[in-house]
Amino acid sequence: MLLLITRPRHDRATHYLFYWAGLLIDEAKKRGVRVIDLGRDKASRKKLHSYLDKQPIDIVILNGHGNQEAVAGQDNKIILSAGNGTNLLNGKVIFVRACDAGAVLGKEIMKNGARGFIGYLQPFMFLIDKDSLNKPLEDKLAAPILGCSNQVGLSLIKGRSVVEAQKDSWDKYTETIDKYSSSEAINSFLLPILLWNMTNQVCYQ
Amino acid sequence: MEEKHGTQIISGDIINLVIARLETIPPNVEMSVGNEGSFSIGELIERVKKQDDIGKKMIEMQLAYLRSLGKLPTQDLQNAPADN
Numbered sequence: 493m494l495l496l497i498t499r500p501r502h503d504r505a506t507h508y509l510f511y512w513a514g515l516l517i518d519e520a521k522k523r524g525v526r527v528i529d530l531g532r533d534k535a536s537r538k539k540l541h542s543y544l545d546k547q548p549i550d551i552v553i554l555n556g557h558g559n560q561e562a563v564a565g566q567d568n569k570i571i572l573s574a575g576n577g578t579n580l581l582n583g584k585v586i587f588v589r590a591c592d593a594g595a596v597l598g599k600e601i602m603k604n605g606a607r608g609f610i611g612y613l614q615p616f617m618f619l620i621d622k623d624s625l626n627k628p629l630e631d632k633l634a635a636p637i638l639g640c641s642n643q644v645g646l647s648l649i650k651g652r653s654v655v656e657a658q659k660d661s662w663d664k665y666t667e668t669i670d671k672y673s674s675s676e677a678i679n680s681f682l683l684p685i686l687l688w689n690m691t692n693q694v695c696y697q
Numbered sequence: 698m699e700e701k702h703g704t705q706i707i708s709g710d711i712i713n714l715v716i717a718r719l720e721t722i723p724p725n726v727e728m729s730v731g732n733e734g735s736f737s738i739g740e741l742i743e744r745v746k747k748q749d750d751i752g753k754k755m756i757e758m759q760l761a762y763l764r765s766l767g768k769l770p771t772q773d774l775q776n777a778p779a780d781n
């Protein structure tokens with residue numbers, strides 16, 4: 493199995509996604525999955541398209557900012573958009589952790605022959621504890637949210653289908669929502685954000 | 698009191714409810730709202746008052762959550778222990 497992952501890092505949101513996507517890389521390597529890691533400046537349109545064109549990639553995970561029709565890489569430069577590169581995703585499974593890309597881009601990716609797509613219909617939101625900026629993986633407010641979305645990547649790396657990965661992630665969201673709904677729970681202000689990301693996470697097959 | 702934004706009218710009670718819910722988030726926390734950036738809670742509250750795009754997303758998110766509470770099975774509430 494060959495995984496390609498983009499993880500730009502140029503602002504607070506991408507700083508967090510960079511490290512959380514790093515956990516997916518660690519898990520993939522532990523399982524013997526080969527990884528093409530397009531981090532920071534390597535998260536460019538040229539490199540992404542070149543690898544997609546030349547390598548037998550099975551899973552593509554794009555982290556960064558996005559809109560309904562496009563996903564960006566380093567410094568918010570567009571690396572994939574409707575009509576530009578979606579044909580390169582034929583036969584692959586794609587998870588786009590970026591805002592809104594499930595609305596238009598995901599559908600176009602599927603029309604171009606992808607095996608499956610998971611993404612978001614609305615902005616992907618999470619909380620950042622400013623005291624944890626230097627340790628994003630230890631941020632107790634970001635972790636519940638990013639952990640649920642990371643589950644998509646973890647399941648795909650384990651060989652689960654796109655539908656199974658969506659279910660695994662939704663199960664984790666449900667479990668986390670239950671945890672923060674209990675009367676003993678603190679930080680129940682996380683609940684609307686968890687529900688928002690869960691209900692806006694779409695899966696196409 | 699009702700506040701107008703374009704053709705949409707959002708009641709002042711709802712605005713106040715959303716602000717009250719945002720005020721439960723500690724002040725040293727920011728919310729990352731995709732490519733719009735990261736916002737302090739104070740900034741989010743100002744956006745809700747202005748009802749700009751970010752503010753409307755906050756309203757939409759909080760209302761979706763509150764509506765979901767209405768879907769809780771009645772039995773769960775009946776079986777819940779009393780606070781006192």
